[in-house]
Amino acid sequence: MKSAVIGVGGVGGYLASLLAKNNDNVTVVARGKRGESIRKNGLIMDSEQFGHIVTHPDVVSSSADLSDQDIIFICVKNYSLEEVCGELKHVISPKTIIVPMMNGVDPGDRVRKMLPGNTVIDSLIYIISFSREDYSIRHACKFGIIPIGIDNPTEEQKKAVDLVYDYMKSSEIDVQKAEDIKCEIWRKYVLNASYNVATARFNTTIGPLRDDPEKAYEFEELTREAYNLGLALGIKLKPEHLDYIFDRFYNVYADDDSSSLQRDLAAGKKTEIETFSGYIVKTAEKLGVPVPVSKKYYEALLKMI
Secondary structure (H helix, E strand, O other), X not given: OOEEEEOOOHHHHHHHHHHHHHOOOEEEEOOHHHHHHHHHHOEXXXXXXXXXXXXXOEEEOOHHHOOOOOEEEEOOOHHHHHHHHHHHOOOOOOOOEEEEOOOOOOHHHHHHHHOOOOOEOEEOOEOOEEEOOOOOEEEOOOOOEEEEEOOOOOHHHHHHHHXXXXXXXXXXXXXXXXXXXXXXXXXXXXXXXXXXXXXXXXXXXXXXXHHOHHHHHHHHHHHHHXXXXXXXXXXXXXXXXXXXXXXXXXXXXXXXXXXXXXXXXXXXXXXXXXXXXXXXXXHHHHHOOOOHHHHHHHHHHHHHO
8 A cells, every 4th residue: 555645734744653653655745844854854743642653754845746646645724725636636546545634624525626537535633733843743632533434425435435444544543434424524614613713813722712701602603603504505413513512612622722723823824714714604605694703703814814
């Protein structure tokens, strides 16, 4: 098996570390100083679950430099997906399985449009992991749960899911076959549409949000608006999915928990505002679903760029 991970940040770095620890023929796509660091020092991960891991995957600077692969995991920000797929179409064969592991609800569908000859498996990940200034990875929790699947799969697609599942499972990754992958993706997206958006809007962590009654109420409204949009799109969300998010907000998250959108915005980096907030507002407008709080936060975030 030959696999590649495109994007070696918090998620991609975690994934590549475990794949390279347990398999040969693993390649990462890493540009500039990150790529130089991995070539020189290896891919370093400090994990609450697995300890200190140093691996030495092959490193290329561009997706266009990949040799033919059996599985490619795409772990980039949403705004880079089109560029990556444009590079991949020239180097992959129809047998290559593509697994986008990204934020948002539509990366899989976007890849299918750009690479129609390949099997694309949808996925998501629950993890607390990030890249540090020295390009090492900090896996700051004892879990990394990755549901995968394809909506209404053919027999050949089921075989592809099984192949990826077995490969990841043998690499110490907590991969799970989802019965309804669209619902699983939306469950996480509903959370991100409030968690990421609210922390970024106020450039703060969870603690100050839940300690402020008005901000806590608007957090709940952001969550409900994303939930209602999912229902309008035919996603089989359930009331207990909302209850789970609210319980975590009020009772589980640490006061200093932040989000990737908040960190990127505060650092002046390019952000996924369109993924976490713009998609909600624009899709709701097309469907006639009211999302007043989401719209207010989206407009505020655009002014902060």
